[in-house]
Amino acid sequence: MGIFEAILLTVITAATPLVLAAVGELVTERSGVLNLGVEGMMIMGAACAFIATQMTGSPYVGILAGIASGALFSLLFGFLTLTLVANQVATGLALTILGLGVSGMIGEAYVGQSGIKLPQIVFPVLSDIPFLGALLFKQDLIFYLSIAVVVGVNWFLFRSRAGLKLRSVGDSHASAHALGINVIRMRYLAVMFGGACAGLAGAQLSLVYTPQWVENMSAGRGWIALALVVFASWRPWRVVAGGYLFGAVSISQLHAQAFGIGIPSQFLSALPYLATIVVLILISHNRRTTLINTPASLGKPFVPDR
Amino acid sequence: MSAEGQPAIGPLLTVGQLTKLFGTFAACNGIDLDIKPGEIHALLGENGAGKSTLVKMLFGVLAPTSGEIVWQGQPVRIASPSAARKLGIGMVFQHFSLFEALTVAENIALSMAPGISLSRIAEEASALSHSYGLPLDPKAHVADLSVGERQRIEIVRALLQNPKLIILDEPTSVLTPQEADRLFETLNKLKAEGRSVLYISHRLEEVQRICDRATVLRHGKVTGACDPRRETPSSLARMMVGSDVAHVSAEGTSTKGAVKLEARHLSASARTPFAVALKNICLKVHAGEVLAIAGVAGNGQGELFDALSGEYPAATDDVVRIADKPVGTRGINARRLMGAGFVPEERHGHAAVSALSLSDNLVLARSQSDRRAFLGGGVLGLIRQDAVKRATRRISEAMDVRKSGENPPAGSLSGGNLQKFIVGRELDRQPMVLVVNQPTWGVDAGAASRIRQALVDLAKSGSAVLVISQDLDEIFEVATEIAVISEGRLSDIYPAAELSREKIGLLMGGMYGKTETAETAHAH
Numbered sequence: 103m104g105i106f107e108a109i110l111l112t113v114i115t116a117a118t119p120l121v122l123a124a125v126g127e128l129v130t131e132r133s134g135v136l137n138l139g140v141e142g143m144m145i146m147g148a149a150c151a152f153i154a155t156q157m158t159g160s161p162y163v164g165i166l167a168g169i170a171s172g173a174l175f176s177l178l179f180g181f182l183t184l185t186l187v188a189n190q191v192a193t194g195l196a197l198t199i200l201g202l203g204v205s206g207m208i209g210e211a212y213v214g215q216s217g218i219k220l221p222q223i224v225f226p227v228l229s230d231i232p233f234l235g236a237l238l239f240k241q242d243l244i245f246y247l248s249i250a251v252v253v254g255v256n257w258f259l260f261r262s263r264a265g266l267k268l269r270s271v272g273d274s275h276a277s278a279h280a281l282g283i284n285v286i287r288m289r290y291l292a293v294m295f296g297g298a299c300a301g302l303a304g305a306q307l308s309l310v311y312t313p314q315w316v317e318n319m320s321a322g323r324g325w326i327a328l329a330l331v332v333f334a335s336w337r338p339w340r341v342v343a344g345g346y347l348f349g350a351v352s353i354s355q356l357h358a359q360a361f362g363i364g365i366p367s368q369f370l371s372a373l374p375y376l377a378t379i380v381v382l383i384l385i386s387h388n389r390r391t392t393l394i395n396t397p398a399s400l401g402k403p404f405v406p407d408r
Numbered sequence: 409m410s411a412e413g414q415p416a417i418g419p420l421l422t423v424g425q426l427t428k429l430f431g432t433f434a435a436c437n438g439i440d441l442d443i444k445p446g447e448i449h450a451l452l453g454e455n456g457a458g459k460s461t462l463v464k465m466l467f468g469v470l471a472p473t474s475g476e477i478v479w480q481g482q483p484v485r486i487a488s489p490s491a492a493r494k495l496g497i498g499m500v501f502q503h504f505s506l507f508e509a510l511t512v513a514e515n516i517a518l519s520m521a522p523g524i525s526l527s528r529i530a531e532e533a534s535a536l537s538h539s540y541g542l543p544l545d546p547k548a549h550v551a552d553l554s555v556g557e558r559q560r561i562e563i564v565r566a567l568l569q570n571p572k573l574i575i576l577d578e579p580t581s582v583l584t585p586q587e588a589d590r591l592f593e594t595l596n597k598l599k600a601e602g603r604s605v606l607y608i609s610h611r612l613e614e615v616q617r618i619c620d621r622a623t624v625l626r627h628g629k630v631t632g633a634c635d636p637r638r639e640t641p642s643s644l645a646r647m648m649v650g651s652d653v654a655h656v657s658a659e660g661t662s663t664k665g666a667v668k669l670e671a672r673h674l675s676a677s678a679r680t681p682f683a684v685a686l687k688n689i690c691l692k693v694h695a696g697e698v699l700a701i702a703g704v705a706g707n708g709q710g711e712l713f714d715a716l717s718g719e720y721p722a723a724t725d726d727v728v729r730i731a732d733k734p735v736g737t738r739g740i741n742a743r744r745l746m747g748a749g750f751v752p753e754e755r756h757g758h759a760a761v762s763a764l765s766l767s768d769n770l771v772l773a774r775s776q777s778d779r780r781a782f783l784g785g786g787v788l789g790l791i792r793q794d795a796v797k798r799a800t801r802r803i804s805e806a807m808d809v810r811k812s813g814e815n816p817p818a819g820s821l822s823g824g825n826l827q828k829f830i831v832g833r834e835l836d837r838q839p840m841v842l843v844v845n846q847p848t849w850g851v852d853a854g855a856a857s858r859i860r861q862a863l864v865d866l867a868k869s870g871s872a873v874l875v876i877s878q879d880l881d882e883i884f885e886v887a888t889e890i891a892v893i894s895e896g897r898l899s900d901i902y903p904a905a906e907l908s909r910e911k912i913g914l915l916m917g918g919m920y921g922k923t924e925t926a927e928t929a930h931a932h
Contacts, residue, residue, distance in 0.1 A: 263517065263522045266510070266514055266517060266518060267518065269507075269509070269510065270507045270510060270514075270518050273507040273508065273509045273510065274505075274506075274507055274508075276505070277505035277506065277507060278507075278518075279469075280469055280489060280501065280505040281489060281490075281505060281518055281519050282468075282488045282489040282490035282491075282493075282519075283518070389680075393509075393551075393680075394508075394509045394549060394551065395509070396509075397509075398508065398509065
């Protein structure tokens with residue numbers, strides 16, 4: 103395996119959690135709910151996935167635990183913002199703080215333990231394709247899931263009737279209610295899907311990226327995922343482009359720093375953020391399409407007047 | 409009410425003693441109503457009479473507090489809009505329940521059974537819309553469509569359900585006279601097919617023209633059930649309002665003075681993708697004149713107001729002149745200081761801060777132009793509460809603003825009373841120039857006639873008044889001169905006496921720039 107291939111593999115590993123968390127949040131936001139707690143749900147997923155794996159010895163149980171914990175944690179957010187109509191921004195921020203704290207507490211006994219890495223699943227013939235085979239068909243389950251989730255979400259949002267309903271709820275919840283769509287239920291489901299994706303992204307961190315538990319190991323990736331959704335103007339494939347670009351630039355800047363190029367390291371560290379923002383702004387420069395894709399009732403609480 | 413005569417065929421829908429309470433306030437109080445198959449039934453009433461609440465209950469959006477609904481002889485409970493649709497009730501809302509970000513076909517699909525594919529819905533919608541004379545492009549995004557086209561989507565959406573009863577809530581309030589005529593043809597076609605229509609309106613002329621029977625509501629109660637063709641407009645109005653409405657007199661406004669407000673080749677590009685660009689607008693308003701600008705909503709009225717008021721100043725000074733001084737690049741306060749006053753369209757959040765008291769709202773609007781009267785303490789600019797309260801009282805008395813308490817929050821006033829206060833706030837200064845956008849939109853008839861009379865009186869006293877309005881009745885009541893705005897262009901200015909409704913309708917339909925916009929639409 104050449105150096106280039108090895109770098110690309112690390113890029114994929116770095117990008118997968120971003121893409122997963124961002125696509126989940128994209129579905130949540132398309133339903134009109136702004137959940138700023140992605141970071142908190144992600145770190146809960148990472149902690150629970152690691153703990154479940156250590157307890158059962160199976161990383162697949164870990165994946166399930168990560169998904170379940172993210173979804174359950176988002177259910178708390180849903181209950182506060184959708185049923186009790188609490189402020190979404192404040193609740194989301196609180197969710198992040200809570201998630202960082204709770205994960206640190208339940209994970210304390212596991213700090214320093216060496217984990218079990220999620221095994222690769224090798225597709226027999228396809229993985230022999232030169233270059234691409236090793237990159238795309240010799241990966242772990244979470245990578246395959248991330249691709250499936252993106253394809254599925256894209257199909258769901260723009261091809262299925264249920265996805266159309268979800269977009270309509272995000273565009274104008276009052277009109278959707280008048281049409282007889284159950285706005286609150288739709289939003290609960292979207293919030294929980296976002297939580298499950300963030301939890302899965304967290305599981306990738308503690309089972310694939312660095313198979314161990316370290317406090318705060320999500321390291322701001324939840325916030326990057328949130329930003330990706332906005333800069334990708336709520337389109338799933340743009341989220342993928344942004345996520346992989348971010349992964350690529352952050353890995354290559356690490357290599358550049360290792361080679362000792364004469365550029366200040368602070369600038370190199372900032373480069374992934376700059377590059378992603380610039381590229382996504384260029385993609386979404388058309389204001390009209392951006393406006394059409396922006397969920398018009400994003401962050402607005404819905405109370406049916408009965 | 410049953411003495412109305414037993415119908416030969418049983419009624420399609422009967423409503424008995426239907427009541428809806430919001431807290432202790434009865435929005436609908438013991439309503440009785442019956443609709444026969446194949447009739448166009450009018451529901452008449454002022455804003456706030458309870459019309460919308462009633463139809464929301466019929467369509468399952470609101471749950472009634474008490475009373476019964478009988479559909480084809482069977483008592484029913486309509487729990488949701490989809491239940492209403494299943495019974496055969498279709499609804500076209502006043503404020504459209506459309507999704508701007510979605511296409512026409514997607515909007516229609518949302519109210520259809522889930523099994524049907526989007527392409528089949530698009531085909532059916534297109535065929536149906538053509539057969540009823542309401543052509544639609546199923547692939548267009550709603551955000552790009554005119555208000556009339558949006559209404560067609562709603563109607564086609566309702567018709568695709570093959571309903572027995574179609575409820576239309578104030579359907580013509582956003583249409584040109586020609587578009588309204590086309591709608592009436594469609595309604596007559598529906599009636600000929602044996603469908604019933606419940607037609608909600610406060611426009612007496614249309615009700616008399618197309619409706620077979622009418623039920624009149626006031627303060628949540630039925631105040632009359634009649635055949636509108638046997639009534640006169642004034643007898644219907646009396647049932648609606650409860651008393652005779654003061655007639656606005658525009659006599660004596662013919663004396664013209666110097667030009668007080670002028671726009672010279674005013675152009676402005678659209679600030680947002682859904683806004684309208686202003687194209688080469690020229691207008692002059694003389695002292696003693698009321699210039700009314702007619703037009704269908706969304707043709708640049710808001711943008712014109714912004715440019716004239718200075719909310720969004722123009723690039724060059726010369727395009728707007730007040731009292732012959734160029735002010736195009738000056739802000740709103742500079743223009744106020746020169747003696748101009750402005751009343752924007754949106755009462756809440758634009759003309760007034762709903763959560764603040766009336767006196768606070770007064771200070772916000774006039775702290776610059778009446779600094780000496782309202783602010784003390786030199787550079788500190790402390791608010792003189794006494795003077796402000798006195799002015800608030802003066803304005804409320806002058807405009808007959810009815811409110812609870814001395815100085816309540818603006819949001820607690822009814823639409824008509826808040827609008828009277830907002831207009832009065834400017835009139836209190838005796839402005840030399842007054843620009844008003846939609847002065848009586850959503851305001852009850854009593855308040856509307858009060859506001860219109862005040863505008864006419866201001867012009868009589870020698871000020872220049874510019875009124876932007878969608879309401880042709882209002883325009884003919886107050887205007888001495890009339891122009892029409894369409895797609896950001898202003899027509900020539902005509903003396904009010906020389907213009908007919910038909911001519912205005914033609915101008916509204918856009919005799920201006922039609923070919924050019926068709927081209928730009930294709931370029932998207």
